[in-house]
Amino acid sequence: MSGPRILVAEDDPELREVVLRGLREEGFDVFGAATAARLLELAERHPPDGVVVDIGLPDADGRDLCQSLRARGVTAPVVFLTARDALPDRLAGFAAGGDDYLTKPFAFAELVARLHALLRRSPPAPAAAADIVVDPVTHAAQRGDRSTPLTPTEYRLLALLVARAGEAVRRRELVQAGWPHGAIAHDNTLDVYIARLRRKLRELESSAELATVHGVGYVFR
Amino acid sequence: MSGPRILVAEDDPELREVVLRGLREEGFDVFGAATAARLLELAERHPPDGVVVDIGLPDADGRDLCQSLRARGVTAPVVFLTARDALPDRLAGFAAGGDDYLTKPFAFAELVARLHALLRRSPPAPAAAADIVVDPVTHAAQRGDRSTPLTPTEYRLLALLVARAGEAVRRRELVQAGWPHGAIAHDNTLDVYIARLRRKLRELESSAELATVHGVGYVFR
DNA sequence: AGAAGGCGTTCAGGCGGCGTTCATGCCGGG
DNA sequence: CCCGGCATGAACGCCGCCTGAACGCCTTCT
Numbered sequence: 477m478s479g480p481r482i483l484v485a486e487d488d489p490e491l492r493e494v495v496l497r498g499l500r501e502e503g504f505d506v507f508g509a510a511t512a513a514r515l516l517e518l519a520e521r522h523p524p525d526g527v528v529v530d531i532g533l534p535d536a537d538g539r540d541l542c543q544s545l546r547a548r549g550v551t552a553p554v555v556f557l558t559a560r561d562a563l564p565d566r567l568a569g570f571a572a573g574g575d576d577y578l579t580k581p582f583a584f585a586e587l588v589a590r591l592h593a594l595l596r597r598s599p600p601a602p603a604a605a606a607d608i609v610v611d612p613v614t615h616a617a618q619r620g621d622r623s624t625p626l627t628p629t630e631y632r633l634l635a636l637l638v639a640r641a642g643e644a645v646r647r648r649e650l651v652q653a654g655w656p657h658g659a660i661a662h663d664n665t666l667d668v669y670i671a672r673l674r675r676k677l678r679e680l681e682s683s684a685e686l687a688t689v690h691g692v693g694y695v696f697r
Numbered sequence: 698m699s700g701p702r703i704l705v706a707e708d709d710p711e712l713r714e715v716v717l718r719g720l721r722e723e724g725f726d727v728f729g730a731a732t733a734a735r736l737l738e739l740a741e742r743h744p745p746d747g748v749v750v751d752i753g754l755p756d757a758d759g760r761d762l763c764q765s766l767r768a769r770g771v772t773a774p775v776v777f778l779t780a781r782d783a784l785p786d787r788l789a790g791f792a793a794g795g796d797d798y799l800t801k802p803f804a805f806a807e808l809v810a811r812l813h814a815l816l817r818r819s820p821p822a823p824a825a826a827a828d829i830v831v832d833p834v835t836h837a838a839q840r841g842d843r844s845t846p847l848t849p850t851e852y853r854l855l856a857l858l859v860a861r862a863g864e865a866v867r868r869r870e871l872v873q874a875g876w877p878h879g880a881i882a883h884d885n886t887l888d889v890y891i892a893r894l895r896r897k898l899r900e901l902e903s904s905a906e907l908a909t910v911h912g913v914g915y916v917f918r
Numbered sequence: 919a920g921a922a923g924g925c926g927t928t929c930a931g932g933c934g935g936c937g938t939t940c941a942t943g944c945c946g947g948g
Numbered sequence: 949c950c951c952g953g954c955a956t957g958a959a960c961g962c963c964g965c966c967t968g969a970a971c972g973c974c975t976t977c978t
Contacts, residue, residue: 553818563804570810575818576797583784589791597774597796597818613864615910627936628912664954665938671956688954690946848925885965886927892967909965911935921978926971933966944955 479503480525485515498584512536524552531558539572546573553594605641606684619680629654637696646693700724701746706736708755719805733757741833745773746821752779760793767794770856772822774815826862827905840901850875858917867914
């Protein structure tokens with residue numbers, strides 16, 4: 477639910493399920509696709525932190541898929557899976573913008589280890605919506621060259637609201653996101669944090685606002 | 698002479714020469730070492746953009762070497778070479794902070810491809826930021842013509858903070874970098890060192906500061 | 919061997935940021 | 949028009965952070 481998001485393109489249903497379940501158990505937030513076209517759709521809707529691609533997909537070569545992803549601005553690391561272990565194949569994979577190359581049959585633990593190694597080099601891309609950016613490294617909200625620091629709780633809330641910009645986020649979800657350890661006593665605490673975030677957006681002179689959806693929650697837009 | 702700088706630790710003279718010559722022909726700026734100790738020296742004098750490490754070095758395990766490098770603020774990607782291709786060995790390599798793992802005999806072209814793939818994700822870490830330079834040779838922090846000596850622990854911490862200037866470094870990482878051998882009792886010790894580094898930056902009249910990111914760590918900026 | 923200094927660690931006291939609650943006023947819906 | 953949900957400034961207590969000081973260990977010099 478909150479781990480790094482991994483997209484998997486694999487046409488063999490059995491292997492796909494194995495990989496999906498395994499990655500889910502490792503704490504990743506995973507989505508699976510059987511075709512290159514479907515994976516591109518997924519990537520639009522759920523910008524990934526990492527991608528696992530079978531070279532032999534029914535509708536396209538995995539390397540072409542990788543290049544399509546890069547062309548669409550997806551910078552997340554790409555791991556290729558393949559039965560072909562010939563050297564030229566591997567070199568072509570790297571040339572296409574891939575980051576790693578695993579030959580079937582592979583040990584699942586190694587896929588996980590390599591994914592983790594790649595992810596620690598590629599921190600999650602900052603979430604952005606409207607004119608403001610939430611930087612996960614700095615824990616700050618920035619608009620253009622201006623920037624305001626966020627407290628840990630403010631950061632968790634704003635990150636969720638920005639990630640789901642344009643869509644109403646229920647109070648319940650915000651409370652769960654902002655206070656992962658235990659619930660808070662008064663719901664009013666959330667109101668206070670929303671007010672503080674509004675003030676900080678105002679200080680940044682952002683065009684974005686945190687609109688309240690009466691009886692439901694809030695929207696970032 | 699001006700390409701990315703690669704350090705190679707390999708005790709077999711023949712293989713080392715092959716790798717060094719090949720990488721040089723690829724346009725890398727390469728240095729070779731036969732032992733872990735020698736490679737650590739090299740890393741001080743010539744901060745690398747990438748490192749190639751044989752697991753079986755005469756004076757140390759390649760994974761220990763990798764951890765030593767990380768503890769000294771070297772953030773460059775590390776590729777392991779080994780004759781042992783057992784899965785647990787590979788997993789241990791990744792756990793030690795390695796970025797890739799190649800089993801001998803390997804195709805030289807694949808080493809190059811993997812190095813390039815890693816380098817395009819790892820922009821060279823500067824040893825200088827703002828107006829401060831941290832000199833690996835003298836273990837001193839200098840600004841313009843002024844200079845202040847650093848104790849070993851101070852050096853490790855400041856090197857890491859400067860290498861990742863502008864980005865919040867977590868307390869955990871700083872503790873791991875500053876005290877590679879074992880954990881320290883009180884986290885407060887880290888606070889004391891930060892305070893001392895701040896004082897030294899102040900004495901240099903630097904424009905840089907060590908800002909604290911509450912609940913996260915510190916930023917050099 | 920004794921002296922001296924450098925380095926790492928611990929302690930104590932103080933301060934400020936952060937999360938929470940409260941009080942008060944507003945707005946929207948039934 | 950009234951009520952319940954929401955808005956927001958203010959205040960407060962706690963925990964994390966800051967820093968000067970002192971202590972013990974180790975190395976080095978005499």
